[in-house]
Amino acid sequence: MSQKQKYLIRSVAVAVLSLLMSGCIKNDIPYPRVQANFLTFTVEGESQSAVIDSATRVVNLTLGEEADIYSVNVTGYTVTPGAVVEEGVLDKPLNLTKPTAVMLKIYQEYWWVIKATQNIERYFSISGQIGTSIIDVPAKRVVVTMPEGTDLTSLKVLSMKLGAVGSTVTPDIAGSVISLKKPLEVTITNHGREEIWTIYAELTESTVTTERVDAWTNVAWLYGQAQEGKSNGFEYRRGNSDEWIKVPEAWITYNGGSFTARLVHLDAGTEYAARAYSDDEYAAEVVFTTGEVVQVPNSDFENWWLDGKVWNPWAENGVSYWDTGNKGATTLGPSNTQPTDDTPSGTGRAAMLETRFVGIGSLGKLAAGNIFAGVYVRTDGTNGILSFGRPFTQRPTKLKGYLKYKSAPISSVTSGFEDLKGRPDTCIVWSALIDSAEPFEIRTNPKNRQLFDPNGAEVVAYGNIQYGRNVDNYIEFEIEYDYKSTQRVPNYILIVGSASKYGDYFTGGNGSVLYLDDLELLYDY
Numbered sequence: 001m002s003q004k005q006k007y008l009i010r011s012v013a014v015a016v017l018s019l020l021m022s023g024c025i026k027n028d029i030p031y032p033r034v035q036a037n038f039l040t041f042t043v044e045g046e047s048q049s050a051v052i053d054s055a056t057r058v059v060n061l062t063l064g065e066e067a068d069i070y071s072v073n074v075t076g077y078t079v080t081p082g083a084v085v086e087e088g089v090l091d092k093p094l095n096l097t098k099p100t101a102v103m104l105k106i107y108q109e110y111w112w113v114i115k116a117t118q119n120i121e122r123y124f125s126i127s128g129q130i131g132t133s134i135i136d137v138p139a140k141r142v143v144v145t146m147p148e149g150t151d152l153t154s155l156k157v158l159s160m161k162l163g164a165v166g167s168t169v170t171p172d173i174a175g176s177v178i179s180l181k182k183p184l185e186v187t188i189t190n191h192g193r194e195e196i197w198t199i200y201a202e203l204t205e206s207t208v209t210t211e212r213v214d215a216w217t218n219v220a221w222l223y224g225q226a227q228e229g230k231s232n233g234f235e236y237r238r239g240n241s242d243e244w245i246k247v248p249e250a251w252i253t254y255n256g257g258s259f260t261a262r263l264v265h266l267d268a269g270t271e272y273a274a275r276a277y278s279d280d281e282y283a284a285e286v287v288f289t290t291g292e293v294v295q296v297p298n299s300d301f302e303n304w305w306l307d308g309k310v311w312n313p314w315a316e317n318g319v320s321y322w323d324t325g326n327k328g329a330t331t332l333g334p335s336n337t338q339p340t341d342d343t344p345s346g347t348g349r350a351a352m353l354e355t356r357f358v359g360i361g362s363l364g365k366l367a368a369g370n371i372f373a374g375v376y377v378r379t380d381g382t383n384g385i386l387s388f389g390r391p392f393t394q395r396p397t398k399l400k401g402y403l404k405y406k407s408a409p410i411s412s413v414t415s416g417f418e419d420l421k422g423r424p425d426t427c428i429v430w431s432a433l434i435d436s437a438e439p440f441e442i443r444t445n446p447k448n449r450q451l452f453d454p455n456g457a458e459v460v461a462y463g464n465i466q467y468g469r470n471v472d473n474y475i476e477f478e479i480e481y482d483y484k485s486t487q488r489v490p491n492y493i494l495i496v497g498s499a500s501k502y503g504d505y506f507t508g509g510n511g512s513v514l515y516l517d518d519l520e521l522l523y524d525y
Contacts, residue, residue: 368503
């Protein structure tokens with residue numbers, strides 16, 4: 001056999017062996033990793049839109065009082081295209097007294113959690129009680145504080161609501177005279193379910209107390225308790241003075257035997273004392289020190305430098321406080337947030353935020369002109385990951401500044417915003433104080449989008465101003481912070497300006513321009 005014949009035989013053998021083995025070849029090509037997300041989620045009885053966190057895979061629902069949290073019907077949802085929801089879970093009512101798990105699948109499996117919050121207004125008051133009743137929802141008990149010597153066998157119930165709207169109470173004691181010599185049980189029935197609540201009375205020798213003082217910078221919040229119907233109020237003095245000043249009645253609000261004062265026009269960084277009074281009796285004084293007046297750096301937007309084609313709102317070799325989406329926008333075009341010499345005073349610089357469609361033809365994306373206190377972290381494809389917030393522990397009352405605006409018709413829309421096309425674009429300036437351990441991460445990629453929620457648990461205060469029309473000349477604006485609590489202390493301040501309100505969704509008008517300058521934090525009312 002010739003060498004040529006041997007070669008041909010070996011070649012055929014190898015080919016045949018390859019064909020035989022091809023049926024046993026394992027497909028090691030990995031499936032694409034695309035997270036399956038809920039995009040929208042609606043339920044019967046919700047009081048506000050669901051907050052969907054694709055990072056933690058949690059759907060947070062808020063239910064109205066009339067909803068039956070034990071049996072919540074899902075009325076609709078959308079998911080990532082191609083994703084499949086675990087069969088049967090969302091087709092029946094959900095018991096949302098505890099978190100409910102549901103699996104979404106798209107190549108891989110992803111577990112999501114559905115959570116619900118239901119805020120129910122509850123109150124209970126007795127004639128002559130001190131302060132407001134303690135309502136312990138988990139323990140289902142009410143504690144009423146009465147002055148020492150009160151006849152507990154003859155107490156008039158002034159008001160009562162311990163269940164949700166539509167609940168019934170047995171016995172119905174509202175407006176009745178009751179005895180709390182020993183604990184009294186009532187049954188609250190709602191949606192056919194019964195809860196047993198217990199009402200207790202406690203006696204105290206102290207008829208007036210200064211509960212606490214929440215000291216801000218030029219403002220302090222005073223909290224006191226005494227018997228309803230008496231002359232209740234507060235006095236205050238500077239720490240270096242013996243003269244007590246009565247807090248004006250107009251600064252005080254009353255809720256039964258509890259009362260709160262908003263003390264204004266105080267000096268920053270100064271020691272004061274305050275005390276509650278009831279008729280001729282005085283509570284112990286509380287000493288407090290007001291905070292400092294702190295402004296954010298470069299709030300006049302004077303400092304900029306050009307790094308290649310990226311404009312940065314800080315001095316070259318300086319420390320950044322503000323940032324923009326320019327690092328993302330310049331992947332397809334020039335910076336759309338830049339300095340301008342068009343200012344309210346006619347001197348210096350301002351920030352010019354322009355919304356542009358960057359790219360060629362349909363190969364591009366709308367980039368909203370924006371500026372924010374924080375850091376542009378990185379670009380995710382054509383999307384941005386941003387860190388919103390700078391360390392801050394004071395409690396301002398307002399954010400003041402100057403703006404003007406050119407509104408362009410909305411030219412680019414994404415899913416859910418189609419009805420806005422052609423309407424005038426809207427600019428927004430907003431600010432928040434948060435008490436989370438870290439700044440807030442923004443992700444604009446629809447696959448794992450996370451945007452700021454003004455109603456989020458970490459939010460201490462929030463405010464915004466919007467214009468959906470042209471503002472041809474600079475105007476002064478003020479944004480008042482709406483605080484959830486006077487007691488919580490923030491860790492970070494967030495300040496954001498955008499030429500397009502829905503820019504995070506790549507929706508807005510090509511050519512909308514927001515001019516922003518001379519921001520200032522105010523600390524008084």
